[in-house]
Each structure stands twice: as C-alpha cells, then as structure tokens.
Amino acid sequence: EVVMTQSPVTLSVSPGERATLSCRASQSVSSNLAWYQQKPGQAPRLLIYGASTRATGIPARFSGSGSGTEFTLTISSLQSEDFAVYYCQQYNNWPPITFGQGTRLEIK
C-alpha cells in the first residue's frame, strides 16, 4: 500500500498571501495524484487530478505540480473561502487508493 504523507499538518496564512502544501508518496505514483478540499460538514471537492490538471470549475489560483513521489498544491492568493482541509490522494497503485492525513489551512 502506498503511504501518503502531507506537510505541514496545519498551515496558517493571511488572506491574499500564497499557500504551499506538500504531499509525499512512499513510492512513485507517477502523475496519478489528486488534491481535494473539504470544508466542515461537507463532502470533499476535487481540485486537481493528474497532479496538475484543474478539475472543472476550479479557480486558476489553485495549481498542482510534481511527479513521482513529491507533489505540491499552491494557492496563489488566498480567499476567505479557501480556508479548509486539503487532502492528497494517489490512484496509481490501487486498490487501495490512499489519502494523505490532510493539511488544515487556517487564517493567520
């Protein structure tokens, strides 16, 4: 099973600033990596798939990069609605698909 590790666990950033979230896989997952956003009481929302392709309707301030074992989600200018928990997920070696433990993005 591929273990996904996200860092940091909590990230405090001011609105308007850039946020950079990291995800590491225990073995190569090629570019088969997705990012999700989850707000309290809601289901996760797909942001990025294929490591760098934005899902339909996702604003351009969200971008993903990386391949192999190291990945990054960048939010270029944080809006109030972006404060949430973010998960990475690999789907290269499945089953099972596996998720990181999440990064909580909070207002500084």
Next chain:
Amino acid sequence: QVQLVESGGGLVKPGGSLRLSCAASGFSFSDYYMTWIRQAPGKGLEWVSYIGDSGNTIYYADSVKGRFTISRDNAKNSLYLQMNSLRAEDTAVYYCARGGTNIVYWGQGTLVTVSS
C-alpha cells in the same frame, strides 16, 4: 445534474449489521464504477470498497474484508454496502462516490455509529 444520496446509517451495537444504500441520478449509472469511502469523526479519508460497472470487479480495504459486501443494482440505479460484524472503529461518515480513481462526485454522506 449528478446526485448521489446515501441512506441507512444510524446507531448499531458492536457485532451488529447495517446496510447502506446510495441512490444515483443524473447520469447513466451502469456506465460507472462506484466507490465507498469513509471518514471517522475528526479524521481523514479512508477508501472502503470499489465495484466495477457491471459488478464483476470488486475490491475491499483490508480493514473491512470479510465483513463488508458491496453490491449494485443497475436497474434501480443503486449502490449498496452490507456491513456485518461492526466494530467501534467502523464509526464514520460513509460516502458514496462515482468513479474509482480521482473522484468528482460524492454523496453527502451517512453517519454510522457503532457503540453499545
């Protein structure tokens, strides 16, 4: 529009059983793989089970193998999860999701609480 509506959650004692259902609409259900994913309170996401479009391909997480059974009825546009021998650690919100890899569509979730 795509809708996935879970039902069947609730409070059950350890060792008990529960059957979750997911009613799908807004797309051709029989053309899609389907997945169950769960989230324990305050915790992260855990993949539970997957079923292919015809129901012939099925996978389970090791944590539920032998206790949970996934199935689907394409005529009724419905997905199911039969959960037996439930344990406290099965307590979670269970999400029905369309697809098997990166997931665009999720249900709103149904809460399963296993407690005496």
